[in-house]
Amino acid sequence: MNRNPVERWCAPVVRVFSLVAGYAVLAITLVIGLEILLRRLLGFSLQGADEYGGYMLATVTAVGAAYALLERGHTRIEILMERLPQSLRAVLNTVSAVFMAVMAVFLAWRATVAMLESVEYGSLSGTPLMTPLWMPQAVWVVGMVLFAAVASVTALHCLRLVFGEWRAINRWYGIRTLNEELDEVRADKRAPAAEGER
Amino acid sequence: MITVTEAFVGFFIMLGLMLIGLPVAGALFAVAILGAFLYLGTPTLMMFGNQMWSILHDFVLTAIPMFILLGEILVRSGITDRMYNALSDWMRRWPGGLLHTNIGACGLFSAVSGSSVATAATIGTVALPSMKQHGYSERLALGTIAAGATLGILIPPSINMIIYGSMSNTSIGRLFLAAIVPGVLLIVLFMIFIAVVCVLRPRMGGDELPPVPLAEKLARLKDLLPPLLIFALVMGTIYTGWATPTESAAVGVIAALILAAARRRLTIAMLNESVLAVVRITAMIMLIVLAAQLLSFVMGVLRIPQAITGLVADTGATQLQILLMLIVFYLILGCFLETLSMMITTIPIVMPIVLFFGIDPVWFGVFLVLMMEIALITPPLGMNLFIVQGVRPDGGSVMDVVWGAMPFTLIMLLMVAILIAFPQVALFVPDVMYGK
Amino acid sequence: TQNLRVTGNFAQNVKHVAVETEFFEQLQEKSGVDVAVNYNPMDVVGVRAPDALRMLRSGAFDIMSVQIGMASRDDPFFEGIDVVGVATDMDTLKTAVEAYRPAFDERLQKRFNAKVLTLWPFGPQVFLCNAEVNSLNDLQGLRVRSFTPTMSALLEHFGATPVTLQFSEVYTALQRGVASCGVTSPTSSNSGSWPEVTTHFLPIAVSGSVQGHFMNLDAWNRFSPEEQAKLEATFRELEEALWDVALTANGDAANCSTGQEPCKDHKKFSMKMVEVAESDRERVKKAAQEVTLPIWAKSCNAVDPTCSQTWNDTVGKALGITIE
Ligand code: NA
Numbered sequence: 001m002n003r004n005p006v007e008r009w010c011a012p013v014v015r016v017f018s019l020v021a022g023y024a025v026l027a028i029t030l031v032i033g034l035e036i037l038l039r040r041l042l043g044f045s046l047q048g049a050d051e052y053g054g055y056m057l058a059t060v061t062a063v064g065a066a067y068a069l070l071e072r073g074h075t076r077i078e079i080l081m082e083r084l085p086q087s088l089r090a091v092l093n094t095v096s097a098v099f100m101a102v103m104a105v106f107l108a109w110r111a112t113v114a115m116l117e118s119v120e121y122g123s124l125s126g127t128p129l130m131t132p133l134w135m136p137q138a139v140w141v142v143g144m145v146l147f148a149a150v151a152s153v154t155a156l157h158c159l160r161l162v163f164g165e166w167r168a169i170n171r172w173y174g175i176r177t178l179n180e181e182l183d184e185v186r187a188d189k190r191a192p193a194a195e196g197e198r
Numbered sequence: 199m200i201t202v203t204e205a206f207v208g209f210f211i212m213l214g215l216m217l218i219g220l221p222v223a224g225a226l227f228a229v230a231i232l233g234a235f236l237y238l239g240t241p242t243l244m245m246f247g248n249q250m251w252s253i254l255h256d257f258v259l260t261a262i263p264m265f266i267l268l269g270e271i272l273v274r275s276g277i278t279d280r281m282y283n284a285l286s287d288w289m290r291r292w293p294g295g296l297l298h299t300n301i302g303a304c305g306l307f308s309a310v311s312g313s314s315v316a317t318a319a320t321i322g323t324v325a326l327p328s329m330k331q332h333g334y335s336e337r338l339a340l341g342t343i344a345a346g347a348t349l350g351i352l353i354p355p356s357i358n359m360i361i362y363g364s365m366s367n368t369s370i371g372r373l374f375l376a377a378i379v380p381g382v383l384l385i386v387l388f389m390i391f392i393a394v395v396c397v398l399r400p401r402m403g404g405d406e407l408p409p410v411p412l413a414e415k416l417a418r419l420k421d422l423l424p425p426l427l428i429f430a431l432v433m434g435t436i437y438t439g440w441a442t443p444t445e446s447a448a449v450g451v452i453a454a455l456i457l458a459a460a461r462r463r464l465t466i467a468m469l470n471e472s473v474l475a476v477v478r479i480t481a482m483i484m485l486i487v488l489a490a491q492l493l494s495f496v497m498g499v500l501r502i503p504q505a506i507t508g509l510v511a512d513t514g515a516t517q518l519q520i521l522l523m524l525i526v527f528y529l530i531l532g533c534f535l536e537t538l539s540m541m542i543t544t545i546p547i548v549m550p551i552v553l554f555f556g557i558d559p560v561w562f563g564v565f566l567v568l569m570m571e572i573a574l575i576t577p578p579l580g581m582n583l584f585i586v587q588g589v590r591p592d593g594g595s596v597m598d599v600v601w602g603a604m605p606f607t608l609i610m611l612l613m614v615a616i617l618i619a620f621p622q623v624a625l626f627v628p629d630v631m632y633g634k
Numbered sequence: 635t636q637n638l639r640v641t642g643n644f645a646q647n648v649k650h651v652a653v654e655t656e657f658f659e660q661l662q663e664k665s666g667v668d669v670a671v672n673y674n675p676m677d678v679v680g681v682r683a684p685d686a687l688r689m690l691r692s693g694a695f696d697i698m699s700v701q702i703g704m705a706s707r708d709d710p711f712f713e714g715i716d717v718v719g720v721a722t723d724m725d726t727l728k729t730a731v732e733a734y735r736p737a738f739d740e741r742l743q744k745r746f747n748a749k750v751l752t753l754w755p756f757g758p759q760v761f762l763c764n765a766e767v768n769s770l771n772d773l774q775g776l777r778v779r780s781f782t783p784t785m786s787a788l789l790e791h792f793g794a795t796p797v798t799l800q801f802s803e804v805y806t807a808l809q810r811g812v813a814s815c816g817v818t819s820p821t822s823s824n825s826g827s828w829p830e831v832t833t834h835f836l837p838i839a840v841s842g843s844v845q846g847h848f849m850n851l852d853a854w855n856r857f858s859p860e861e862q863a864k865l866e867a868t869f870r871e872l873e874e875a876l877w878d879v880a881l882t883a884n885g886d887a888a889n890c891s892t893g894q895e896p897c898k899d900h901k902k903f904s905m906k907m908v909e910v911a912e913s914d915r916e917r918v919k920k921a922a923q924e925v926t927l928p929i930w931a932k933s934c935n936a937v938d939p940t941c942s943q944t945w946n947d948t949v950g951k952a953l954g955i956t957i958e
């Protein structure tokens with residue numbers, strides 16, 4: 001089975017962004033741990049672990065939305081889809097892809113405008129750190145634009161395939177089957193078998 | 199303004215979009231846009247950017263990626279196999295043997311994992327091969343895993359509880375504490391059921407396994423320590439006030455990292471895979487939360503929840519009748535919606551009704567999560583059924599899992615009844631620890 | 635009929651929301667202007683307080699009950715109406731609010747396409763502590779919950795460690811000792827049951843937590859001049875009612891929290907009411923002059939260089955304070 005060209009080109013880029021976002025989660029986690037210790041033992045607060053935690057969540061959601069789209073990780077209901085003929089499924093998958101693209105582009109646009117408003121007003125976060133709001137929002141907007149880009153490419157690809165190689169749509173952009181889902185779990189459990197199967 | 203009929207049309211449009219395969223977040227979002235555009239005008243629609251930022255940069259919800267990270271690190275550090283074997287040493291002589299081990303392992307893994315699907319996949323993979331080998335009733339074995347794993351969203355930490363707490367403005371610390379007794383009680387009820395069945399029908403309980411020498415059993419107890427330790431750390435930091443519930447997730451992750459390092463499983467590759475899974479799963483959940491909150495904003499301005507609450511109030515129903523209605527509502531909705539999406543989508547509508555009828559929001563959190571647990575193991579759409587079916591080593595019919603899980607569904611409904619009859623089952627612990 | 639889409643204050647501020655609800659229900663009748671109001675508390679519809687000015691400007695809502703402290707995120711100028719430490723009692727606050735009102739309204743119209751209808755306080759923001767705190771000196775080394783940059787600066791000036799916590803987390807934080815003191819109004823702390831987990835009530839007001847009702851200008855301009863005059867007069871009644879709530883309700887809540895009489899409308903507790911020394915009030919005023927006003931002026935001048943001058947000409951002149 002040949003590989004999805006869109007995935008081949010997008011995945012490496014999105015993966016890098018996702019890794020950065022993922023390690024940001026780890027970093028915030030460690031900072032919060034440090035904050036708890038300092039607060040408890042030295043009566044000293046780092047100020048802002050919570051604020052940056054919020055920024056991290058917004059960014060992880062944006063970047064991850066792109067990653068999940070490529071990995072077909074967004075929750076979809078298959079109960080009706082799996083009973084439909086392949087050709088109709090291909091059409092519906094295309095509709096889904098186009099819709100997600102429209103949504104992602106709209107969200108990225110409005111996110112950008114929200115950030116520009118923060119620039120215009122010189123808004124500061126209402127916290128003791130007084131972070132210029134546009135800075136965390138800019139990082140978030142990068143994630144939203146990435147999501148919009150991946151969703152758009154996906155939709156265009158579907159639209160090109162739907163009048164020709166439509167079977168590929170279901171393979172590449174259909175709802176993930178349970179087996180695909182579980183392959184991941186199995187891959188995760190790469191731990192060697194428990195010793196002593198008695 | 200908008201009539202209740204129009205609101206229902208909107209609801210069916212949303213369901214329809216979900217059924218034709220649009221991602222759940224996309225369907226919610228479509229209805230939010232439609233509602234804003236038709237009834238509120240473009241200025242409201244154009245505010246979605248600022249609304250999104252406000253919804254997303256929320257420290258309370260930061261607990262979600264952190265608890266997912268905790269689970270990912272633990273699964274990859276391979277504690278589950280050892281945990282299962284240690285439990286099996288102690289429980290193998292009980293009537294039903296390894297079936298109890300399944301429940302126990304699910305309960306224990308639930309105490310460190312925020313999700314039920316992860317619990318089902320992890321324990322199922324470890325347990326099912328030996329079930330077959332020792333001649334257990336296949337259906338019962340499959341049922342114990344599918345049902346036991348639902349504890350993942352009840353026993354703290356629980357991602358469902360965090361989202362519920364955040365969306366309904368309920369203390370997450372209280373919710374976590376409230377879920378402990380019902381969680382343990384459910385484990386006990388499951389085990390009693392298994393014991394009774396296996397005493398009546400010894401053949402379903404599998405081969406008799408040789409006892410393990412006491413010294414070995416004691417030596418293996420240390421394998422139960424990691425999950426217990428992490429659970430104690432997370433709940434302990436919340437209870438002693440060292441950390442807020444959100445911060446406690448960080449404590450758990452750090453402990454898991456140390457544990458993984460001690461077991462020499464902490465590698466860059468492992469960390470990469472863990473954080474990537476965190477990013478993907480967090481985004482999947484948060485995109486639904488985001489879309490549901492935007493929809494809730496539109497519905498709120500249109501006063502839809504208030505109108506529905508008024509409608510329900512006008513029926514003159516009692517608190518009990520409302521709860522029965524909600525049980526039926528969630529049983530039906532659970533037939534075709536994925537549970538987390540179902541919970542997130544319905545909270546904005548259901549909460550005003552719950553508060554109107556004077557139902558305690560902490561208690562309702564436990565009730566709601568119990569209903570989600572039931573939805574996880576009832577056909578046609580029950581995620582845990584599919585997961586267990588997917589990890590079973592032989593290729594039987596999915597109906598085996600469905601039938602196997604059925605008695606456990608009834609036990610959960612019994613638990614719901616207990617919860618309604620004795621609300622203190624949930625409220626006692628948080629009331630004692632935090633004061634009323 | 636003109637339709638007005640209104641967001642009110644936070645639902646947990648039961649008293650204020652009750653006043654607002656009644657007011658908007660009777661708006662048509664009282665003002666004699668033909669309006670239909672769709673009123674919802676802001677948290678009920680999921681509007682976040684810091685977004686208020688943007689929402690007003692866009693016209694997503696016609697009238698909003700705005701928490702000025704939070705909304706100042708988008709323009710620190712507005713925080714000038716109630717800089718932490720400037721007004722230590724409600725009379726002084728009233729003087730400051732009146733002095734600042736014209737400049738405030740002008741700027742709101744110019745930058746956010748909205749106009750001021752009311753300006754009123756939640757009430758004095760006072761200290762509730764779970765430690766022996768009998769004067770500002772005793773704050774030394776304690777962890778105190780703070781929610782704005784200037785408040786943090788003030789706390790640090792008094793030797794306390796500011797910690798940031800969401801309102802919903804403060805109760806358990808106080809109970810478990812994550813924080814030793816919280817700062818909020820007597821009514822909010824009473825309804826949040828803080829007195830259960832604190833012992834000392836230190837009634838030094840570091841701010842009045844000023845709120846306001848603002849109206850989108852496009853909506854405003856749809857009314858004729860006569861209608862506008864009627865609406866303004868009616869909203870002035872709302873403003874007076876809310877000032878009244880701030881004075882009477884907070885007095886009652888303070889009495890109830892500290893087990894004194896008269897105590898009518900709040901939960902009864904038995905905190906120790908600390909006698910505030912005059913020297914402590916002076917210290918707060920001095921801190922305002924030396925610490926919080928300069929910080930505020932710096933951030934405000936960064937957006938608009940005439941900021942501190944405007945303040946000196948209005949509030950400063952009325953209270954006899956000058957930002958250097
Ligand atoms: Na759990």
Ligand code: NA
Pocket residue numbers: 532533534572573574575576577578579580581
């Ligand atoms: Na179900």
